[in-house]
Amino acid sequence: MTTESARRRVVVTGMGAVSAAGVGAAPLWAAAKGGVSCIRPLKLARPYPGRIKIAAQVPDFDPAAYLEPELLPYCDPFTQFSIVAADEALAQAGFGRKEVGGPRTAVVIGTGIGGATTIDDTSYGEYAEGKRPDTLSVPRLIPSAAPTTLGMRYGAKGPTFALASACSSATQAIGEAFEMLRAGRADRAIAGGAEACVTNGSMRAWEALRVLTPDLCRPFSARRNGMTLGEGAAVFILETLDAALARGATPLCELSGYGTTSDAFDPLRADVEGPARCMRLALESAGLAPAAVDYLNAHGTATYANDITESEAMRAVFGDRPPPVSSTKPIHGHALGASGGLELTVTINALREQIAPPTINFVEPDPKCRVDPIPNEARKMPIRVALSNSFAFGGVNATLVVQAI
CATH class of the missing domain: 3.40.47.10 (Thiolase/Chalcone synthase)
Structure with missing residues (x-):
């Protein structure tokens, strides 16, 4: 920079x-x-x-x-x-x-x-x-x-x-x-x-x-x-x-960071390395360490393989204890090209109100998705820095970082 x-x-x-x-x-x-x-x-x-x-x-x-x-x-x-x-x-x-x-x-x-x-x-x-x-x-x-x-x-x-x-x-x-x-x-x-x-x-x-x-x-x-x-x-x-x-x-x-990468891997299947590198680039763009992130709004499509891949990518970036994560797609659906915008709206409000929204319809943990998904109920918590992920078909990844002024 x-x-x-x-x-x-x-x-x-x-x-x-x-x-x-x-x-x-x-x-x-x-x-x-x-x-x-x-x-x-x-x-x-x-x-x-x-x-x-x-x-x-x-x-x-x-x-x-x-x-x-x-x-x-x-x-x-x-x-x-x-x-x-x-x-x-x-x-x-x-x-x-x-x-x-x-x-x-x-x-x-x-x-x-x-x-x-x-x-x-x-x-x-x-x-x-x-x-x-x-x-x-x-x-x-x-x-x-x-x-x-x-x-x-x-x-x-x-x-x-x-x-x-x-x-x-x-x-x-x-x-x-x-x-x-x-x-x-x-x-x-x-x-x-x-x-x-x-x-x-x-x-x-x-x-x-x-x-x-x-x-x-x-x-x-x-x-x-x-x-x-x-x-x-x-x-x-x-x-x-x-x-x-x-x-x-x-x-x-403040919109403080942005990262984007390509998996260059498969038209449909996601890869761990591309999303992980994307999140790292976004944090580097913001001048922040992974430990600074308090909340992450995930891509979280609820398809079997993608949730596993995103969970592994988060652990690759944040270690064994990624920040609390939620997917709001069960609320507003997967709106394809609009999803990242809808999710950024939610993420900014989470930052402003210090409330992480829930991942609803959660039944029980999947041992292959080793993250804290904020199951079913919103969580009042300090949020100074938040990430919003979007990972697309073709392996196009994008992450935004927002933080309090």
């Missing part, structure tokens, strides 16, 4: 979310802290004959209640979610719509798929109904629709792009925005992740992988049998500490 980058501390001044808990970061945190699962019976526009009948979908979402009528035709649900989350983040940060923009403001939004709903609807219309695609299908479905729409909405003219790395997309997007601010390429950033992937075609594809549970998601627990697909968005306002203080803002926390 250079002396110059060390001087450019980065803080989070606002955050917003849309999730299976509803619209807002507060409902998401309330559900996570209270151990309230937001996984419900699957609702799709067309009949679904598949085996899995549950998902973590955003309930009763009416985009017309949040977006202008002239904007709606351009917005797939993943873009709609990102706009609602970003508007909330800006309001918390104390910015008016056009006050946050300019040539020194970056926009980076991660997504695993992009406009999945538009792709699914267009494909069904073409192949099953013989309908001609809507004129605006392409602007809706491209992954860059979310960041470019946010850039136009807020007048942000700095680096603007989508980042797609499957389940690590949001965490990498936030991390790369952090690096831009630290390096002096931007002074503030709108960063996060969005996904609206609960569609007929997507559910069928995930069923084919045999990683979805038909009942309960149980990370790190014995008898776990898979994940639940989710959707939503989380967006954050990142600023340099100096810029935030100069305008009288109150930071929520």
